[in-house]
Amino acid sequence: MSKWNLTEYYKNESDWNKDLEQLKSLIPVLEGFQGKLNDYNNFLEFFKVDEETTKLFYRLYGYAHLSSDLNLKDVAKSTMVQQIMIVVNELSQKTAWSSPEILSLGKEKVMDFLNRDEFLKPHIFPLEKLFMQQEHVLSEVEEKILSNFGPASRVSTNLYQSVSIIDAKNEKVTLDSGEEITVTPSTYRALIAESKSSEDRRKIFEAVFKRYEDNKTTFANIYNLVLQQQAARYKSRHYENALSAALFANNIPESVFHNLKDVAFENTNGIKKYIKLRKEYLKLDEYHTYDRFIQLAKDETKYDFEKSKTLFFDSIKDLDSEFVSMQKEALADGFVDVLPNDGKRTGAYSMSLYGYHPYILLNHDFTLDSVFTLAHEAGHSAHSLFSNSNQPMPISKYTIFVAEIASTFNEHVLLDHLLTQVKDKNQRIALLQTAIDGIMATFFRQTLFATYEYEASELVNKGMPINADVLSKIMIDLYKHYYDLDITKEKGKQYIWAYIPHLFQTPFYVYQYATSFAASLKIYKNIKDGLPNAFENYKTMLKSGGSQFPVEQAKIAGADLTNKETILAVVERFNFLVDELEKTLTN
Numbered sequence: 001m002s003k004w005n006l007t008e009y010y011k012n013e014s015d016w017n018k019d020l021e022q023l024k025s026l027i028p029v030l031e032g033f034q035g036k037l038n039d040y041n042n043f044l045e046f047f048k049v050d051e052e053t054t055k056l057f058y059r060l061y062g063y064a065h066l067s068s069d070l071n072l073k074d075v076a077k078s079t080m081v082q083q084i085m086i087v088v089n090e091l092s093q094k095t096a097w098s099s100p101e102i103l104s105l106g107k108e109k110v111m112d113f114l115n116r117d118e119f120l121k122p123h124i125f126p127l128e129k130l131f132m133q134q135e136h137v138l139s140e141v142e143e144k145i146l147s148n149f150g151p152a153s154r155v156s157t158n159l160y161q162s163v164s165i166i167d168a169k170n171e172k173v174t175l176d177s178g179e180e181i182t183v184t185p186s187t188y189r190a191l192i193a194e195s196k197s198s199e200d201r202r203k204i205f206e207a208v209f210k211r212y213e214d215n216k217t218t219f220a221n222i223y224n225l226v227l228q229q230q231a232a233r234y235k236s237r238h239y240e241n242a243l244s245a246a247l248f249a250n251n252i253p254e255s256v257f258h259n260l261k262d263v264a265f266e267n268t269n270g271i272k273k274y275i276k277l278r279k280e281y282l283k284l285d286e287y288h289t290y291d292r293f294i295q296l297a298k299d300e301t302k303y304d305f306e307k308s309k310t311l312f313f314d315s316i317k318d319l320d321s322e323f324v325s326m327q328k329e330a331l332a333d334g335f336v337d338v339l340p341n342d343g344k345r346t347g348a349y350s351m352s353l354y355g356y357h358p359y360i361l362l363n364h365d366f367t368l369d370s371v372f373t374l375a376h377e378a379g380h381s382a383h384s385l386f387s388n389s390n391q392p393m394p395i396s397k398y399t400i401f402v403a404e405i406a407s408t409f410n411e412h413v414l415l416d417h418l419l420t421q422v423k424d425k426n427q428r429i430a431l432l433q434t435a436i437d438g439i440m441a442t443f444f445r446q447t448l449f450a451t452y453e454y455e456a457s458e459l460v461n462k463g464m465p466i467n468a469d470v471l472s473k474i475m476i477d478l479y480k481h482y483y484d485l486d487i488t489k490e491k492g493k494q495y496i497w498a499y500i501p502h503l504f505q506t507p508f509y510v511y512q513y514a515t516s517f518a519a520s521l522k523i524y525k526n527i528k529d530g531l532p533n534a535f536e537n538y539k540t541m542l543k544s545g546g547s548q549f550p551v552e553q554a555k556i557a558g559a560d561l562t563n564k565e566t567i568l569a570v571v572e573r574f575n576f577l578v579d580e581l582e583k584t585l586t587n
Contacts (some may be wrong), residue, residue, distance in 0.1 A: 002305055004070070004359055005334035009063035016080070019060055023087055026053045031094040037101050043113050046098075047120060051393060053091070060084045066351065066359055072166050073343035089150040096143040099130060107131045122392040125547055133249060133480045136237040147235060154387050156225045160504040162353060163215050163222070165346065171207035175200045183207035185499075186340045186347075190365040192293040193519040198284070205290040209492030212499055219498035220468040223456075226504055231460045246508035250346035250550050252547040256561050260514055261454065263567045264447035268482050270575040271444060274436060275483060281585055288490050289483070292437065296585070297429035303365055305338045308371040312378065312410070315417030320535050323382070327410070330381035331374070336360045347501070350377045352384030354393045363402040368434055375414045380406035383542050391545035399508055401550035404516030405523065405557070406542060411438060412524040425584065432581045439574045442517045445457070449500060450511035456497075457507075473498050525569075526558040 010016045030047055036042040064080035071077065085387035102110060110127055131135070138146065170184045177198045181204075183191060188208040195201045212219060227242075237496045247254055279287040281296055303311070309331055314326050330350075337344075340363040352358035358381035364370045384466035387396050415435050422428045459466060472494040479487045489495040502509045526534040530566035535578050554561050561567070 002336065002338040003334075003367060004066060004405065006063055006066055008334075008356055009059055009066075013080075016060065016063055019056060020083060020087065023056050023060060023084075026056070026085075027091050027094050030091070030098075030173070034097050036100070037098075038109075039106055040113055040116065044117055044120060045387065047123060050095075050418060054393070055355055057084070057088060058092075058355060061088075061189075062353045062356055062359075063350070064102055066361075069345040070337065070359060071341070071343040072161060072345055085154060086151070089121075092150050093144060093147045096147040097140045099137050100132065100140045100143055103125065103134055103137055115297065121395075122394040125395055129249065129251075132251070136248070138237065141548065142236070146233075149232075153229055156222055156229065156532075157505045159222045159225075160219075160434075160501065163218055164211065164498070164501070165343075168211045171210055173200075173203040174206045175203070184340070184346075186344075186356075186363045187365065188470070189293050189369075190367055192290055193295055196377075200387070201288075201290060201294075205288070205493075206491050209495065209499070212495040213492040216468040216472075216495050216498065219495065223471065223497065223504060225512065226464040226507060227457060227460045227466060230457060230507055241454075241461055243454060243508060250401060250551075252401060252551055256515060256551065257450070257511055259564050260447055260511060260518075260567055261451050262512070263564060264444055265451065265481070265572065266442075267568075267571040270578050271333045271440065271482060272484050274440070274578045274581075275485070275580055277585065286489075287485065289479070289485060289487060290490070292440070295430060296433050297426035299368070299426060299430045301368070302366045303371050304366060305362075308374045311371055311418070312375045312414055315375075315414045316410075319363065319413070320539065323535070323539065325581065326382040326385045327378050329385055330358060330360070330378040332357075335381070336362060338362050338364045340365070343559075348373050348377055350380035350384070351366050352381065354388055354396050358384045368430065369437075372414060375410040376407040379410035382406065386542040390543040391547055395547040396545040398546050398553075400506075401512050401515065402519075402541065402553050402567070404513050405520045405554065405559075407520075408442060408513075408517045409520040409524055409538075412521060416528075425587075428584055429581065432577060432584060436574065436581060438576050439570065439577070442483060443514045443570050443574070446510045446513040447505065448482050450508070450514070452478060452497060453510070454502060455509060466569035468495070515561055517562055518570045519554045519557070521538055521570055521573065522559040522566055523557050531558070565578045 010019075026049065030046070030053065033042055033046040033049075033056075037046060061081075061084050064077065064084050068074065068077040068081050076249045097444045100452075105113075110131075114124050114127065118373060137143070172180055172182050175195075176199060181191065183204050185208055188204055191204045192201050194425050197205065228244045230245070233286065234240075234242050237245065239245035239248065243254060243257060245362050247257065275287055278284075278291070278294075278296065282291070282294060284291060293371050301404075312331075313324075313328065316327055337360070340346075344363070345361060348360070348362050350358050350360045360381055362370070362373060362377065364374070380403060381432050383403065385397065387398055412464055415431065415438070419428070419431050422431060452474050456466070456471060459470065464470070475497055476494055479485055487496070497503060523534070527538065538557045544553055544556070548556075551561055559566055
């Protein structure tokens, strides 16, 4: 079954509406504990009601969110998402007192309460984190004021989706052959890859980026809203800057971010060599960013969903049996929505909520890249299955920082397996290109975007104006440095910042693709080299959920991200693969 079966959540919307009313009724119950948490019995009961409320929210939100993402143009489904978020915002407002009140009890008393009951013990680590952040938790009144801005903080995401997807018009282009095609953000990569004409590639690229150029001022204003919201939050909570605010809660040293940024920035020679190789081999007069989708070797193989699953399962079949079982469960029938559809959210993701099976959204385009995407998202879902089956709800949710370790680990395994299956030169070229492009996309490109985010947020710190030209200038300079390409020559490309949804929806997220890639590569190497307990250490991380700080979890799994050498290892692997490709192309 290649579509989601959401009956695990609800069989009908009538039941959903009943539960929404039930959630609303719990808000005054939680609010009624205000001023009473100094009593142990009230403290215990508050956390029990809070858990009941959270579980109900997961069920309501999971159904509404997944249903809406299948068709963002379905007003009824998007309304359900808005309904649940309105209630959640009220819940946040009515319970804004809880963190300040818990802090006012003092750490010694709170820890004594937590250790009295098995139900409360899973809250020890989350509340230790709360006390660690005590200097950034405001008074009850101030917290309530900030919570009142909850709805406004989500407006930027809704605006972005409205302009980029819901109200956006998919352009039609006429190819050199006379065929008219519709170009969408989900399909344009495959269309360019299949194109035989540089003129057709230009038309396809410009068609998909037209929406970003046409609405550049709107996108710039939306992104400025995101930046100003970030600034308001970190200033209100007394952080030094947006980066510090993003990292502090999970105890991630800022040096991890800056080491990543600096290592990538200082090691771009391999990228430029790869682009030069591609330009010469493809006999291109001029190289454009969208030419990266052109395959160096012709491979007519189409990978449907079932074939993709088989390839992935074959790649992991000799690994730890518990690990294999979880990967297969991740891709079970009813939990993967495979093909693109009009209105369906673009890209791919795995969504996991405690108490429910993870769901994977794909926009499978039958390319080799889509096989790797399947393996990537299966890694996320399997991580959630490991975590949810080994940790109680309060400490089950792992951080984004370690999330991409599980997904990119699967990509390493799949790549090495496929390389062993290579039968001819063209297949080897195609796989080497996939491996190189994977590092380009996951490590270098995401670090470039993270650097953009950092530089854009610094503009706010310095009180500089934010507009489309300013934001584009950052990207123009970064693309020139990383790739030695002038993106102003490509109509619309300088607005690439408007194309990346994570920049609008989850600020300071993308750098974690690169840190996770570095960590997963080290973990995978440990396992390949047969280091004692390497796989058990990795599974320990997968099972640990959110029970520890993420940098420490990565260390347990075998990767020290505070060490620059861990990050430099990715650069070394990238340069090695480029050299291997050069040898293969010239032999």
